Amino acid sequence: MGALGLGQALSGGMAGRRHAGGGVAAMLAPALALLILGYAAPMGAIAWTSLHRGGTMGLAAYAEVLGSPTFFRILGGTLQTAAVVTLLCVVLGYPFAYLVATRGRRHAGLLLALVAVPYLTSILIRSYAWIAILGGNGLVNRTLLALALIDEPLPLVFNAMGSYIGMVHVLLPMVVLPIYAAMRRIDPALPLAARNLGASSPAVFATVYLPLSAPGLAAGGVLVFLSALGFYITPALLGAPNDYLLAQAIEVRVAVLAEFDTAAAQACVLLALVGGLMLLFRRRIAGLAEGEDIVAAPERTRAGAGLRRRTLGAMLQRAPRLRALLAALADRMGACSGPALWTFGLLLLAFLLAPIVVVALVAFSSAPYLAFPPPGLSLRWVEAFLDDRRWLEAAAFSLAASLVAAATAVAVATPLAFALARRRFRGRQFLWLLAVSPMIVPHIVIGLGLFFTFVTVGLNGHPASFWIAYTVTGIPYVVIIMLSALRRLDVDLERAAASLGAHPLATLRTVTLPLLAVAIVSAFLFAFLTAFDDLVIALFLSSPRGTTLAMRMWEDIRLEISPKTAVVGVLEIAVLVATMLGTALVQRLRRTGYRAA
Amino acid sequence: MSIAATGQPVAVERLSKRFGEVVALDDVSFEVRAGEFLALLGPSGSGKSTVLMSIAGFVRPDAGRIRIGGRVIDDLPPHRRDIGMVFQRYALFPHLSVAENLAYPLRRRGIGAAEIARRVEEVLALVRLGGYGARGVDQISGGQQQRVAIARALIFRPAVLLMDEPMSALDRKLRQHMQMELKLLHREVGATIVLVTHDQEEALSMADRVAVLDEGRLRQIGVPEELYREPADAFVAGFIGQANFLPYDAPSARVAGFASPLGDALPAGGAPHCARPAIGVRPEDVTLHPPETPGTEPCRVVEAAFGGSTQSVLVAVGGHRLTARMPAGSRLWRAGEEAGLRFRPASCRVFDLPAHQPSSWSNGDED
Amino acid sequence: MKIRSTRRRFLQATALAGLGIAAGRLAAPAIAKDLKGSGVVIVHDGGGTMGVAQRKAYSEPFEAETGIRVVHQAGVNSGVQRAAILAGAPKHDVANISGGSIDGFAQEGLLLPIDYGWWEQADRDGYDVVPTGRFHVPAMLYSMLLAYDGERFRARPPASWTDLWNVRDFPGKRTLAAGTNAADGCTFEIALLADGVAPDKLYPLDWERAFRSLDRLRGDIVKWWANGAESVQLQIDRQAALGSAWNGRIDGANAQGGKLGTSWNQAILQWAAWAVPKGAANPENAMKYMAFMSRPEPQARFSELITYGPTNARAFRHLSAERTALMPTAPALKPLQIVQDYAFWNGTDASGQNGLKRAIVEWERWVSARR
């Protein structure tokens, strides 16, 4: 089965049932190989570790973990934090996505990019920026004090609020993007039809818009929930003194106590719990084709049939309170006039971008240490960064490793997503879980497992180890984003290409990929940024041949937070802006090229 | 005209396809002659799209084969079948302009830029969209999109053109207009066309021949007059045009409950033997006369509708209801009037009614 | 350009080094230890100013003298280091391990015995505050101090851990190391000292009493700091008015314009050690590097660059008086401090857990109990 088979397998519109078996195998093989080497084997090592104490096999570690009420308290607190963060993200992200999808379509690209910007600054510097804004001496309090609106600084940070702000800030793009994607899929005629059938504007929202965007809502919610489970640096830096999350407990066991068996056992319990939840709700979150291959069934009937199964409606029937809540929300939203929605959207953007402004100012600060507002502006820290050969080398290495890994993740996980979305084969759900679960497991556990694996296979210290590790951490983003994009892709377009004489590979190149371009770019970005921002895995993989920029920053930051790290944040944003401008330019050029043709 | 292609005959032989439990196609065979315009007609879910998708190569049938120009194409992948296809929702590439959409099949065939430009202009002119080439496909109207879709399917001069309800998304006026244009286009390009529709009017007015599908089975294929005059079964009779069905009592050779025998209304040769015999008669073959006219069955007018050139009258007779249609020029009937009813000579056909149908019914309404 | 000339120098150096080894074999060194050699040695890099100091004081002169190339490799936490040694692929030839963890490493047989044959006996004797061990050499001494807002408390500065607990006389938010830092954070020692435990009765730590003491301060803690940078940043940003911080961090902040006051009274003196992990790729070079670092001149140089105390007392001969005054081991400061008892921290108590484990388990219970 060569390229032809792969191409055929990729385009769902082909009849090629005879080729399907081989095609699916070709689509899965690369991703599977990387997942096995870079994830399954390490997790196997972790599971093995969790079952051994002092050289003997047994359940001692599990007995210790499960026998400790503290563990369950921490687990409960972690789940609760993740749930609250998810709820906040949904409540804030949904109207924003609605705004972008309905009223802001013209600026959709820009608005979405702005939402993703917080993702681009190193977690430490971002947290510092929040302290500079929210702290007792921060911007907000100083402004309010100056205006005599308050007598005492408000406690805005170092409490639950601080940690929620910090987490929502980063996680918002993960919920906005899928919801927006789902909303874009809604036929604009449908709300009109509902209107025409006598539904009031809130009712249109509640009966048409909300159920139709529910899959996006679910996907986004799951992404946020899973990511939030693995958070601990942000809550540790911004949260209440007593915030203590499971990822931190695991981290402490690895980093301080070097007690790998209990750390592994805690990670396995978390994975089992979350994996179970995901399998339970996979229908709502996965976007896997249900039952049949996509063939003759016309899109609209399929969509209709799928709708019934997936609607929130069915759930709502069983949860009257939730229904009431949503109806109330719908009332608000439906009634939201354009200006109100825009005001909300701009406030949200201000919230998202404020720390970035702080970071940018700090990067050009003239102060010898981190201070906000900066006493003056200068390029000294930019120069300090550019003069430091070790930092530059690390930056080059990080950039190369992250770029190559992100490209690989897109290259191997896109066919995987195609297979998951369009093919029916055994073990699909398991494969999906395998591909997205690197998001669930705290990175310190992945790092530990990877290290054991790489030493065994002789890859320790090899730059390729970073490539494999970051490909694996990127795969979940690619799979989730591509699955949701594929659900939006009309198979008829690919069939049309074939009927017009396009070879399956040509169809892929000229129709499928261009139509998925936005999804691919965003998947690439998420994969890239996860890799670039990683610190934890790098600690395990580092060697004289491979030291990442995040490690250099961490090295520095352990001792003093200097504006040099802010420079990195600014550079990252510059790279993103350049990428976006480049993409836009290419698109425009191509478009005008067509026009000219 | 250089767009012209030589149409190729298409032969569908004993095609069967199931989707799980659903039998989408059950031993379907028919032939389309070179350059012919065939309409595939049938109710929703009857398997029309499945036939089309099988010809195009997007569905692999469980059994049967398909020939184009005498050659079996079952193992040919879709992109090498050289079949133009117009999709129900057009499937225009949203990331390409109108001209780029049209150029697409030519590019795939490695045709030079100059030739492509020439042919794009030509075909744009053909579908009367000159000057629209640079537009995005979302910047033109529904009717224009449809014309682009047709032009795109024609531009590479396929021997066969398949269309899946291409006009279902258009308003009535535009639809009628496009039907005319499509017919003209067919004459100009000469390709073999298979058009899927569930609109019988569209099928009858456009196609050279019509194939009727129901529940995955081919019921009848023939020229429109043939289907109308000599429907093979009650389904076709009911599906094409309008018909009244009345239970038939074979021993007495009369409609059950009628006082008078059918006489010359039955075609020569009488009725074949069947389990649930019924006579079918078109409304225009039912005439009304003043009450007590000899040779008529007494009836009462339930409803009468004036339709310009014709009047449709619903009458109750012998416990049944049926529709009659007469020129409006004759006497106008009013609800409640008594009348006498007669069938035109040789206008009644005897069918075996399927078990699920009531023994007497009339599909009186339009469409 | 620079890179190329460095490389040429390196090639010359290795050529010379080859000769050196040959010469060394012929005539065993009697007094002046000849550390010449070849190849590389991979050493822990503390990052930031610490890394710079290491390179200037130790690595560059070592390279010049021995011809052995020194590769600085970013430091990792002790968990990663332990995993790496267990897997047979340690991150460094010369590792830096905190005093609180070193015994654990030694007990598990993860370290190579130090080859003191490369050392001058006098230097070894100079390790007076913390003596050298079979598997480790103290690398630097530093102290956990009481730090406070120098301007706010100018009139009456806090002078003890008890004052840190005295919210009435010294108002303001506090910050202490999170308990997850275990020994390194000193929070449990501080809590007991604040509660009035005499320094000589400090160990073994009374966990219950420590947490009772912490209970009293809990509401005034703005944040438990997680790393050294945070400890001073919180004070520079005036999120906290008092807290614990390492002397090096405080000096660093004050050198850049910070105005933190300090008290050395009952400061906790801590240390980190150099060690050679089992499985190290270049053990001999590592031993040589360690021997080089034990010499007084490089140690003095190091302490000139960063305020971490020399571990070899002979180094003070090469340090100026002002500089000496800043060192945790300065004669005037030494008696004020309490040397952290790593034997306690690594020893097993009645519960079968060592001090580190116990601290973290108790801390997790305490911190998660009241949410």
Ligand SMILES: Nc1ncnc2c1ncn2[C@@H]1O[C@H](COP(=O)(O)OP(=O)(O)OP(=O)(O)O)[C@@H](O)[C@H]1O
């Ligand atoms: N991919 C599929 N999976 C399962 N069943 C299918 C699939 N495609 C078609 N069917 C079923 O096969 C039968 C024939 O479908 P087909 O699409 O050919 O009907 P159609 O005549 O085109 O109907 P319509 O006029 O509504 O488009 C239907 O019962 C349909 O539900």
Ligand SMILES: [Mg+2]
């Ligand atoms: Mg159809």
